[in-house]
Amino acid sequence: MKHLISAGDLSRDEALLILDTAEELARVSGRSIKKLPTLRGRTVVNLFFEDSTRTRISFEAAAKRLSADVINFSAKGSSVSKGESLKDTALTLEAMGADAVVIRHGASGAPHRLANWVRGSVLNAGDGTHEHPTQALLDAFSMRQRLGRLEGLKVAIVGDILHSRVARSNVLLLSTLGAEVTLVAPPTLLPVSVERWPCQVSYDLDAVLPKADVVMMLRVQLERMNAAYFPSAREYSRRYGLDRDRFAKLHDDAIVMHPGPMNRGMEISAEVADSPRSTIVEQVGNGVTVRMAALYLLIGGENQ
Amino acid sequence: MLEGPDIHRALTRIAHEILERTRGASDVVLLGIPTRGATLAHRLAERVAQFEGVKVPVGSIDITMYRDDLRLGPARPLGKTDVPAGGIDGKTVVLVDDVLFSGRTVRAALDALGDIGRPKAVQLATLVDRGHRELPIRADYVGKNLPTAKSEKVKVLLSEIDGRDAVELLKNEPEGAGK
Structure with missing residues (x-):
């Protein structure tokens, strides 16, 4: 697994590995120190072109619990409102050395395009009416x-x-x-x-x-x-x-x-x-552990 | 290198030593490092209960997320962490592993313990100590000291997982093949 763009790309074993990993990580949320050192020194960029509460906060919490550095980017108040293209934004992220890019975009297929432009892993946090x-x-x-x-x-x-x-x-x-x-x-x-x-x-x-x-x-x-x-x-x-x-x-x-x-x-x-x-409420809590599992499995190992 | 009865005797001795060193194991928590360390921790707990009727809390602690070599391979699946309900604060934690080699696993386990609580003391029990330490770590309870070459591989088999009890030495594995 390099990217997580479509649920259809996951084999049965890969999907179960994510769920099993999340089950172990769920215990971390019950501890007094809710943090693991696993992604220390890695950078996760949250790239949100569309509004989101749950997903953005959830990805941010997941990355932080794994000790990654998190950079939040939302289209409002960025150069996107000045007309910057997705590709130029991607190249900027690339220059910052993002190990993972979490993207939400109004256009179906945007994460797929992004995956060709950046070296890091791309995680689809919702693209248009396509996938999540x-x-x-x-x-x-x-x-x-x-x-x-x-x-x-x-x-x-x-x-x-x-x-x-x-x-x-x-x-x-x-x-x-x-x-x-x-x-x-x-x-x-x-x-x-x-x-x-x-x-x-x-x-x-x-x-x-x-x-x-x-x-x-x-x-x-x-x-x-x-x-x-x-x-x-x-x-x-x-x-x-x-x-x-x-x-x-x-x-x-x-x-x-x-x-x-x-x-x-x-x-x-x-x-x-x-x-x-x-x-409905436990879905939100489970969101953090499942996203921790996805981040760990995508960027926790060697650099591909 | 070791057969079933040897392992049996070694664990019996370690259980006695734990009882002796901790004065009856009243504040002891046994935490095994998955997979085989966890099995060994349960066996030790059984013996302690058998000898002195003390019910020692037993669990497991996975160290995967604390490893220092995660970036040297693809992401690994996680083992089970199962901390007994009483926690580890103020207790004497005995970490249990199958093979003590570089000491890096134990280093990771100490970090993991620190995130779970603050034990009074931490001790280490291992079935096999094969030498070649890379960190200043030693075991408090050793089943068997096994002189090995660094290129060799020590394999512990336990009946709960592998169907039989044995410790095997595999020669001339490529460098870095691990335990």
């Missing part, structure tokens, strides 16, 4: 932690699949790890190529819920919507929102996930989001 592999890894980690396995798990991913990089990365990773994924969305919020994805598709949430072990609710990405994908927020919520009545249809061990940020009352009711069977 570390989110998929932390979701898989959270599922395994709660339910004890991934093989044969029935996972329903519900909502705005069309604009969701989380959905794509999850489908690719979970199918590699042997889980059965069903995407649930109105037809307008499914990408055209979805029949080629390794998963099932349904338009009917109520039919899928009783069989699901995991229900992952996605945010309706209003900021990416340039057309009318559904008649009204209220109608969307009635048909695809996870409220108390739908929650009651799940079997007793099933869990509810959400990658955040949530629109409470839209895709998920506050009551469900705060229930003990929701993993």
